[in-house]
Amino acid sequence: MNWPTVAVELALCAGVLGLLLTDALLGPAKKQAIWKLALAGVLVLGGVLWWQRPWIGQSFQPMAAGQAMFVLDPFAWTFKWLFLLTMLVVILMTRVFTRQAGANIGEFYLLLYSALLGMLVLASVHDLLLLFIGLELLTFSLYVMAAYLKTDARSIEAGLKYLILGSVSSGFLVYGISLLYGTVGATDFATLRDAFATGQMPLLAKAGMLLVLAGLGFKVAAVPFHLWVPDVYEGAPTPVVALLSVGSKMAGIVVLLRLLYSVFWPVQAMWGGILAVLSAATMLYGNLAAIPQTNIKRLLGYSSIGHAGYLLMGLSTASWFGAQAVGYYLLAYLFSNLAAFFVVVTASQAVGGDRLEDYDGLSRRSPLLAATLFVGLLSLAGVPPLAGFVGKLLVLLATVESGRLWLVAIGAVNVAISLYYYLQVVRRMYLRPAVGTQPLVVDPLTRAALIALIGGILLVGIVQEPFLRALSSAIRF
Amino acid sequence: MITLTHYLVLSALLFTIGLAGIMTRRNVILILLCVELMFNAANLAFVAFAKSLGDPSGQVIVFFVITVAAAEVTVGLAIAILMARRLSTLNADEVSLLKW
Amino acid sequence: MPTVVPVLAVLLLAPALGAVLLCAVPASRADWARRIAVAATSVSLALAVWIVFDYDRATGGYQYEVLIPWVRPLGIGFHLGVDGMSAVLVLLHALCSFTGVLISYAIKERVKEYYIFYLLLITGVFGVFTSLDLFFFYFFYEMAVIPMYPLIGIWGSDVKEHGVVRFSKEYAAMKLTIYLTAGAVLALTGLLWLYVSSGAGTFDVVALQHHLSAFPLDARRQAMIFPLLAVGFGVIAPLWPFHSWSPIGHAAAPSAVSMLHAGVLMKLGSYAIIRLAMGLLPDGAVMWLPWVAALCTMNIIYGGLVAMAQKDLKLIIGYSSSSHMGYVLLGIAALTPLALDGAVLLMFAHGLMTALAFALVGHVYDETHTRYLPELGGLGKSLPFIATCGVIAAMASSSLPGFGNFVAELLVILGSWDRYPLQAILAVLGIVITSVYMLRMVRGTFFGTLPQTFTHAQDAQTFFARLPYLVLVAVLLLVGCWPRPLIRLIDVSARPFISTFAHPEAIRMATTTSSQPR
Amino acid sequence: MVTGFPVALAAWTLLLAPLAAAAGIPLLGLHRKRLSASLAIGGLLVPFACACWLLLHTLQGSLHLPLEVKVSWLLLPDLAIPFGVLIDPLSLLMSLIVTGVGSAIFIYSTGYMAHDSGYSRYFTMLSLFAFSMLTIVLANNWLELFIGWELVGFCSYALIGHWFEKPQAADAGKKAFLVNRVADFGFMLGILALWAHSSPLAAERTLNYQLLQTRLPSLLQSGWLSHETLVLTGLLIFCGVLGKSAQMPLHVWLPDAMEGPTPVSALIHAATMVAAGVYMLCRNFWLFQGAPAVLETIAWVGGATAFFSAALAVVEPDLKRILAYSTLSQLGYMVMAVGLGGHVAGMYHLTTHAFFKALLFLAAGSVIHGTRRQNIRELGGLRRSMPWTSATFFIGALALCGFPALSGFFSKDEILVLAHEHNALLYWIGSVTAGLTAFYATRAWCVAFLGQAPEHLHAHESPPVMLIPLVLLSVLSIVGGYLGIPAFLGEPAGAFHWDVAATSLAAIATGAGLAWLIYRRKAIAAEAIARRCAWLHRLLVNRYFFDDVYTWYVEQVQQRLIAGACALFERFIIIGLAVNGLAWLTQLAGRAIRRVQTGRVQGYVLGFCCGIIALLYLAGRF
């Protein structure tokens, strides 16, 4: 029963309970300062994760009965860092948001923590049931957070749509797990892998796998299961959307990576082809539909669908280099998307809304905000010397190696299409005269965070070797 | 003689009815009901498989699925109440502010 | 043999450092921004000139190499190196950027941002000409394309016809960036396919060349990859059907940007076709280049004819650039040493000439606020210096002997005569067409009676204002009157480059029968 | 014996002195009139002195021509283009003309252009012109000739358009340059063909005169250069001559070139540039000898130009344009002479023509300088008010008509003798043209110089700096015939044909007499003749409608049809259809896809289930 492997999750549970208590004790005035506590909590978790390093490679086995359900391998350890980083930035985003959330801001941070817990569990999951539980933990907190602005009809609608779609997808997920359990007799990944090692899967298992992939496809926003994304991104409060677009999507991809590359590895011919078709459809859908958008959050929603396409393209290569490319792409996507959403959060109050017209002349009113959004969007578009370019390049390279040139062609065309609508935003910021004249004041912490994000994008874009080396050592199942 | 297939066919049918219910009924609460129905169908499948495999872990999974379904219902109903109060309607198709 | 001081690294990073430095300068201090920009580009110019003189003609090959392994697992290295051809192009870019920075003194508002984007553009182009690594080649290639968008979008000007706006600068900026990125991405897929199918596991051009000469790709694979690269890079070196972005981009861009844009950005494409498409896929090149030759003749004739019908000065020069680039592509497609020397020299000479032409039009536009030919006239009286340079630019463009263009076009025509006689004849006809619209432009702008509205037009009085024009004219004349040293520099690397190309029949035979490794 | 450095130095200074002046003036004396004038004149007198020095030595026999000094301008393994100076009797004579007559004209123009705003720009261009003319003359290979050819075209463009405020001058300059450029298109192709066929081995291809001349016979035998290609190359090279020496189809630019200052017309459009074409034919006569067909066409083109342009001069009211048409006609004579095989006769007439035509132009210039008018009908009685100018004009006119004992007579007579021997029809055309020449010369003399001066005309004699060159040139026009130029060029003049001389004298007498009757005695009214054969008069006044045809072609066919069609194609097909069409298509796709997001939850669940079904179907397929 080696507890240290679960240390981070335990610390987080303690954190959740601690938050619950402090929230009950603190008066309304001090509630505004609760984000400092949450931030400190995440930093402590970072320490615990760092402290956990000697236990990498072991798994949590209560009373040594049967297969491990929760494993702390390098893969999980690396991605937990990324989850913590995402949560750190999202918490920084919520500071601006506290006025809107009003009285129950305490609960918001609690839900953030439970979402983080779900993500951390998903990173090192090694059993279908635990996967289901972790997924539901993450999704439930996101349902509630999506509908958090109780007074705003759009937020409620977003929460509702996310809930209904989420429950249908978890219904399918459970049904899939039952089919897999039925054919194999166990739900943990090790036995599943041995069962399918021969390469032939019984029909029921194939159906089960597909339903599980559908459930995760919903999480990652792959095409047939993506319809909720634009509406929820537009309606939900922006920090939640940031968490959704980066955290929940990364969790989905991490689980997919683990499932496809360790459990269903022998059957890669099948899911390789399916994922290729899905990725082509996802890329085209996301990038084409984003062109006529007028709301920036909705535009970023469609763009995140587009990026899901690229991630699936990386996965469809069914090669180790492909997995590393997906890892790198996630890293780049994380920095770029967080930068973009951070600006959207800070700007939406002052600029008064999320319509693209409100961003006219932002570069005159606040050069730093405009520069961050400029760098973030161009990194998403895949322009060197930024991170997105290297991510896209590696994914395309992996797909060329896998021999699917038609997919590479579609991926290439999508770079040009995506550049169009990203430049539409840049056009508004730089080319249009400013709407309001008074400059936007940005408080020092946000300024530091923005500069750090820009630095991150540039660093990941220019210095590629350390990250690639870390990823290649991490992604080994 | 009742075989495993009978149970699985039954669970599949229940699942489909739940799914049909979600897509046809307009009232959000009824949609949540149908979701419950889908989860129950899955539970039936789990128990049937546990029985045929002679391995009790299937039933433990059902235990967890029930708790998740219950949690689902609480959040669902909370949002339904919020919707009824704020948007003064419970019909899913009248709620389409966010589109295109 | 990397020398002790990484000359090329300093040359490449000087403008980049300038851009970074500019970020720190407060926006109000426009003069500081200008000084930093001029300093950065003059450092690069000094180094470029030094390289051209110090380049060891005897040994040839890549010199001043700087190699830093960047991503070892993929075989990507920050590998800079310059051979005869790229040294000349680096000098061209150094000259254009130095004069461009001087010309952009006319930019009055948001000067700091302007210079940041401008120096990024310059760094990108230096990167392309000096990098010997596929990854960094594409890295700098894209880095050169993207700053064009804000540069044209913010400081550009709408293209008017009779006062009515024909297309806005935003449309032009957007179209240009998307068009070039689409081309670049197409080329990227080609490069990746090449990287993968070569199996050499390295992005380094030199290593790839050795590898491919040892076990070349089979001719069919090369025949499939080459068009991707040719069309991808052909979009920016405006190959005929894909050329329409360039004139519109020129017309809307501010003069200093269109100087770099037409002067140098177009050469990226043709240089890339030489270095990558032909360098790595010789058999593919031999098969597809006749098509390129046919298309670029359209470039010459069609571009010239359309230029004749244009009324906006910058559009005329824009289409004339695409027509001149037709010569460069013809030189490349002819696969003879003479033609390739001519092509590279023409890239150099045409770059300077277009930069001069756009600088002049920029000055005319700043003084008269119109570029519409029917509204202009008689400026020779009030702008004598600019008018003289205008006539010089027109004459250089219509390849009057004494200017670099004549020598280059002569070499291209002589070189391409054996393989493409018809194209060579049409190329000579192109010279006549060029002189027609160039003289029409000069006549329309500088000669004739001076309309009342332009009497206040100011000529470039101070030496500092005249410096860019004088530099460009001087170099053009120098190359035109005594081309031997420059031609020898180009020839040192062009001749061995061409010798690697097998005769067309050998290739055709190779594709039909099963290609045995040579 | 004098050889080695001094000769090479003399040769190089002969070529590069004017270039140094052309470079010096803008750098040093841009706004200082005296300095720029002296630099320009110095830049021409020094080469004149070198030429005389070389001539002296050749005559004394201490220098053996042909002398070749060269430096490799472009050195590549498979292309070596030298840039050198080739001095032989032909090029020495021509350089003497260029520098001699040139210096006279330079000195004259210091007076003529005294208070012109673009003074130093004018002299820069003149020096540059001198340099390029000398490049043509002293070139030792076809490419250097071509370089000079183009530069001369540019200088004439710049000088014609010197007063660029005047729209007609600007258009005339542009027209001259473009017509020359069209002709150079053919010329360049000719050179290219010559270069391509100069040797079967690519590395040994050359454009050098001597090498080509020696190789020609062997090339023809070996079949590498077939006869057809030789004819074609000859014709293409003759194309260049058409443009530069303003022969029939491409002569339209010369009359308009009169918009430029008169010394320019004297130097460029009389003495030197237009003669370059003839000089090139004489220099490379070996190329055309092998192709009689080419020579035939050359002769006929020359004859036609001579006759038709002489006819035009008859009705022309403008003094300078009369002289321009006369130049056209005399050039026709020279080309005809070369066409008939007598390139020495052509050169002889070229030399004499340079003297008296420069004289006539300068005299006309001083008339314009004095009276500010060019139309001869507004002039009259200048004999009294401008004695020196009218005297020198008279001598020039006499030489032009071919009055016996003057230089014109001897050289024109040579050509008529040639025509008489080879081609009877051309001989008759030549004689009739001689008559016409006499007619318009006398007409110009009588109307402009004799008779009463109109009341408001107050002409004053030009300053001495303009008169001295006039006197010098008139001396040369008189003495020109006796300098033994044909002997110097290697073919001493043949026996004096009395019958040819007689017929030409008769033609001159009738022409002059007729003109005297009409314009001096006014016995027959010029208008009456004009009315009687009205169509001929209209034809001549409209210059055979050449200009109208060309302007129609440029405006309608070239600008509107071809260029317009291309521009429309570009704007609507390539930009409109291909580029914007693509963009519009993606926009359309975007909007269509966006429609899928209906905003209704149950629609999304439906999508979800369809996705599942699709997934199951795909699983079946893979």
Place this chain on the structure above:
Amino acid sequence: MAETIFFYLFAGLALIAALLVVTSRQPVHSVLSLLVAMFCLASLFVLLGAYVIAALQILLYAGAVLVLFLFVIMLLNLDRETLARTRSFTLRGAGTLVALALGMSLVRIVARAMAGRSVPPVPEQTGTVERLAQLLFTKYLLPFELTSFLILAAIIGAITLARLKDSDR
């Protein structure tokens, strides 16, 4: 023999109840028919030997969840569901069609895959509380703990959303 009769009885009843849930107009009727379905399923669980689960099914599902539903329906005093506007009929029609298609494919897969694997007689000790508890607290300890946080999150979420503070009237 009795087992097959019981199976068909309860299976049929469950299907009918499920259909009633979907088709009945009154929301209360749907909830009650779902209750009936729950009971049939519980009895099927007993047939399958999963006694604890059957008990849980009734206690948890029938007792807690459906009562919650009834409570909410009463709270919002829902009346008969008005007929949907005609326009959305196509959507609901398509919905049923797609659901049927999905159902048929699932049934086909399930029927073909598991042909004939008979259900062995019920060994006594599988469905008992001890067996289940022993498994729950050893192998499935971690999910167990996590579900507690899941429920905590759900509760807090439900409270914050549905709480009626005067500020958000």
